[in-house]
Amino acid sequence: MQKCTVFGIAIIVTGLFSFNSLAQTIEITPSYGYQFGSKLGYGSNYIKIEDSDQFGITIGIEADDDVMIEASYFHSGTELSIRDVFYSPSEQKLSDLSVDWILVGGAKYFPSGNLRPFLGGALGAVIFSPSNENTSIISRSLENSTKFAFAFKGGVNIMISEQIGINLQGNLMFPVSWGGVYIGGGSGGASAGVGVSSTTIIGGFTGGLVFRIN
Numbered sequence: 001m002q003k004c005t006v007f008g009i010a011i012i013v014t015g016l017f018s019f020n021s022l023a024q025t026i027e028i029t030p031s032y033g034y035q036f037g038s039k040l041g042y043g044s045n046y047i048k049i050e051d052s053d054q055f056g057i058t059i060g061i062e063a064d065d066d067v068m069i070e071a072s073y074f075h076s077g078t079e080l081s082i083r084d085v086f087y088s089p090s091e092q093k094l095s096d097l098s099v100d101w102i103l104v105g106g107a108k109y110f111p112s113g114n115l116r117p118f119l120g121g122a123l124g125a126v127i128f129s130p131s132n133e134n135t136s137i138i139s140r141s142l143e144n145s146t147k148f149a150f151a152f153k154g155g156v157n158i159m160i161s162e163q164i165g166i167n168l169q170g171n172l173m174f175p176v177s178w179g180g181v182y183i184g185g186g187s188g189g190a191s192a193g194v195g196v197s198s199t200t201i202i203g204g205f206t207g208g209l210v211f212r213i214n
Helices: 002-019
Strands: 026-035 038-042 045-049 052-064 067-084 088-109 115-131 145-159 164-175 178-181 194-198 202-213
Touching (some): 026 164, 045 088, 052 202, 067 115, 088 145
Antiparallel strands (some): 038 045, 067 088, 088 115, 145 164
16 A cells, blocks of 8 residues: 555646646645445356545646646555355355546536535556455465556535635446456365456545645
8 A cells, every 4th residue: 555655646746747737726635534345247157346435636727718728646445255066055255355546637617606516537556455364265465456447526626715625526447347356266276266357336425624825
């Protein structure tokens, strides 16, 4: 997680200084919220990301009136579960799972008084980092994976003053072709695997503070 965090912050800070000379307004939005899980099925079996909390930060640079260019970093610490008739007939925890999103995109605002509703989208990458594998199910470590990702969001900033506001938003995040899981085992030391490849949806809600710097 530490490498992902440093990388994400580096991207955000680089973007901030790159565009600072051109920007009239900068928005910094730390956030915390709830991330829904996601299930990928194969036949009658499945692997699943469990629900969890999520925290992150977004830095936006004003590119035009009510249009922001944004860089975001989000993290969630959750669990990966599996139900498989060969490995685990009932659902069991497979591993802990760290999920890190690094996204660059934009948002369009529709201000009305102190309310600033918005819609936005972003592209980037998501990093899945499993750990603490269930050794009663698997005999080898699961590998980290980095996938292309895109995201959409919608919500509202409620401005308390010109500089400070409250952010409320919903998120839809799409890791592309996530789900490949390799599990070692089988009779006589043979190896077997579960491979699931699909674009899934991970949704959630967050709240945070908005700091506007003119």
